[in-house]
Amino acid sequence: MKRRQALAAIAGAGLTAACGSAHRAARAAVPAPAEPARTPGALPTEISHGPRTGDGIALTFHGAGDPKLADRVLRELESGGAHVTVLAVGTWLDEQPAMARRILDGGHELGNHTQHHVNIDALAPAAAYAEIVQCADRLHKLTGSIGRWFRPSQTQHAPEMVRKQAARAGYPTCLSYDLDSTDFRDPGPASVARTVLAGARPGSIVSMHFGHPGTLAALPALLDGLRSKHLTPVTVSKLLSR
Numbered sequence: 353m354k355r356r357q358a359l360a361a362i363a364g365a366g367l368t369a370a371c372g373s374a375h376r377a378a379r380a381a382v383p384a385p386a387e388p389a390r391t392p393g394a395l396p397t398e399i400s401h402g403p404r405t406g407d408g409i410a411l412t413f414h415g416a417g418d419p420k421l422a423d424r425v426l427r428e429l430e431s432g433g434a435h436v437t438v439l440a441v442g443t444w445l446d447e448q449p450a451m452a453r454r455i456l457d458g459g460h461e462l463g464n465h466t467q468h469h470v471n472i473d474a475l476a477p478a479a480a481y482a483e484i485v486q487c488a489d490r491l492h493k494l495t496g497s498i499g500r501w502f503r504p505s506q507t508q509h510a511p512e513m514v515r516k517q518a519a520r521a522g523y524p525t526c527l528s529y530d531l532d533s534t535d536f537r538d539p540g541p542a543s544v545a546r547t548v549l550a551g552a553r554p555g556s557i558v559s560m561h562f563g564h565p566g567t568l569a570a571l572p573a574l575l576d577g578l579r580s581k582h583l584t585p586v587t588v589s590k591l592l593s594r
Contacts, residue, residue, distance in 0.1 A: 415440030417563020434585035442467035442487035461587035463501035541569035
């Protein structure tokens with residue numbers, strides 16, 4: 353009953369928000385949470401990067417926008433031997449259900465980026481839970497799994513309330529990032545590649561977006577540059593297992 357009430361809290365809201373424009377308004381409003389005490393081998397309630405040893409780096413993509421452009425981004429990544437983690441918006445999955453299997457069949461990882469991409473930090477706990485669960489339900493329906501990762505919408509770091517609701521929904525660890533490509537601002541392909549390569553180091557988790565032609569155009573130089581730095585783009589789960 354509680355879950356149905358939570359789902360009803362935002363039913364019919366019709367809230368839609370572009371990933372990029374939303375981040376302009378709310379980026380970095382929430383500080384990174386302190387890492388809690390935990391048992392050996394357990395992950396904290398939020399991660400921003402992986403191990404700083406080795407050669408792994410995780411490119412993560414916000415899943416929204418033109419599916420044809422998204423497919424071209426995925427094909428470019430695959431041709432360069434890169435595997436990535438896609439955090440999909442639930443409404444995008446509703447409109448483009450085939451993209452879920454396309455992402456997984458390409459060897460990539462698929463996770464949850466809320467149902468409507470609203471400012472989740474501004475919601476009541478029940479509504480925040482509903483945002484997470486609705487997208488999780490879409491993922492499960494399309495793939496048989498809710499995915500391992502949840503990334504909150506319109507904030508880099510998940511506040512305590514959101515982390516608690518994510519854990520209730522089956523995501524004990526929220527996925528943040530330590531390197532922002534700023535591709536949502538459409539600064540041009542050279543700028544996107546330069547920003548990522550300047551900050552990339554072992555363990556980095558990079559925030560990127562589908563739906564921006566400049567991101568696609570930046571990938572050849574970006575992937576070449578990562579290779580020259582002896583960094584291998586892998587999924588977040590793979591990064592944490594290296």
